[in-house]
Amino acid sequence: MNEKEQIKKYTAVRKLTENKFLNLYEMDALTNSGIPFSYYFASRNKQCDLPLVTGQLCANGIVIYPVWKEDADRLVMLRQYRYPLNDWIYELPAGLIEKGETPSQAAVREMKEETGLFFEPYEGGNPGFRRPSYLGAGMTDETSVSVFGYASGEISGKFLEDTESISVVLVDKKEALRILNEEKMSLRASLLLMAFLRMEKEEPFAFLNISSGKGMDNKND
Numbered sequence: 001m002n003e004k005e006q007i008k009k010y011t012a013v014r015k016l017t018e019n020k021f022l023n024l025y026e027m028d029a030l031t032n033s034g035i036p037f038s039y040y041f042a043s044r045n046k047q048c049d050l051p052l053v054t055g056q057l058c059a060n061g062i063v064i065y066p067v068w069k070e071d072a073d074r075l076v077m078l079r080q081y082r083y084p085l086n087d088w089i090y091e092l093p094a095g096l097i098e099k100g101e102t103p104s105q106a107a108v109r110e111m112k113e114e115t116g117l118f119f120e121p122y123e124g125g126n127p128g129f130r131r132p133s134y135l136g137a138g139m140t141d142e143t144s145v146s147v148f149g150y151a152s153g154e155i156s157g158k159f160l161e162d163t164e165s166i167s168v169v170l171v172d173k174k175e176a177l178r179i180l181n182e183e184k185m186s187l188r189a190s191l192l193l194m195a196f197l198r199m200e201k202e203e204p205f206a207f208l209n210i211s212s213g214k215g216m217d218n219k220n221d
Contacts, residue, residue, distance in 0.1 A: 011036070015047050021096070025050070042140040044096070051141050059132040059145045062103045063188045064093040064111060065195075066119060066151035072204040074170045075196050076115060076151045077179075077189065081165035088165075090185040092192060094144070103130065107147035115168045116156025121149040125208025135188075144188065148205055173197055 012028040022042055029039040043050060044060045051057065066076040078091045095110035097103060104121040111119035125148070132143035155168045171179065176193045179185060185193075195207055 010039070010052070013047070013050065013052065016040075027052075042142070044142055057132050058143065059097055059103060060142050061096045061144045062094060062106050062110065062147050063144050063192070064107045064119065065146060065148045065192050066093060066111065066117070067149070067199075067204045068170055069120070069150040069152040072199075072201045074172050075176065075193075076117065077169050077171045078114065079167040079169060085184075087184060090179050090183050090189055092186075092189045094188070097145075103145040103147050104149075107149065111151060113159045114164070114166055115151070116154060116159060117151045117168075118153040119149055119151050121147055122205050122208075125205060126210055129208050146188075146192070148208060 009032075010027045010029045014026045016024045016026055022044055025041055025043055025047075027039040027041065029037055031037065045051070045058075047053070049058070064076075068074040068076060076093065078093055079088050080091050081088050093107075093111050093114050095106060095114070097106040098109075101109070104123070107121060108119045111117050130145055130147070132145050134140075135142045135144055157166065157168075160166060169175075173196070176196055180190060180193055198207065200206060
């Protein structure tokens with residue numbers, strides 16, 4: 001990291017709302033030339049735990065990549081109503097990590113709550129693919145962890161909250177490609193669907209096995 005990247009470009013930050021899951025913050029920010037301006041962002045963290053305060057990368061939530069155990073050529077997806085859009089979009093199962101949970105434990109719980117299905121996390125592969133990543137750093141410090149595994153059981157909506165409107169769909173590669181071309185969807189789902197389209201049924205998580213310096217050769221050379 002160079003010296004410019006280490007500069008603290010704000011003087012204060014204030015919490016503007018008091019909500020359970022998400023809050024708005026105002027930052028007294030500074031331009032590169034030191035001119036003050038107001039910057040607003042949303043966070044799921046307490047003020048003392050904001051990444052801009054701690055400098056730490058923590059996991060707020062998870063997105064699940066659930067291969068159907070009975071047929072690895074299919075993936076469990078959701079068609080979900082989202083209030084900010086007043087519309088339905090295609091997503092993968094996801095949710096917040098509760099206090100004391102690991103990402104894998106959160107994935108098992110969220111899969112049951114959103115779909116009624118059981119979930120078996122796959123723990124192999126490069127751990128770098130399970131690091132928290134920022135979802136939209138221009139407006140929020142929220143992070144998400146990808147959890148991979150197998151889904152099985154009977155689809156049910158009996159565990160949904162009254163605010164949740166979700167349809168569960170089993171998607172094969174043909175349908176995945178149609179969704180990517182025609183439907184509204186979350187960015188996390190679209191990126192993971194691209195991996196699904198390249199997946200081999202016999203080794204559905206082989207794409208996670210890339211290690212540093214291996215499997216990266218250009219086959220056209």
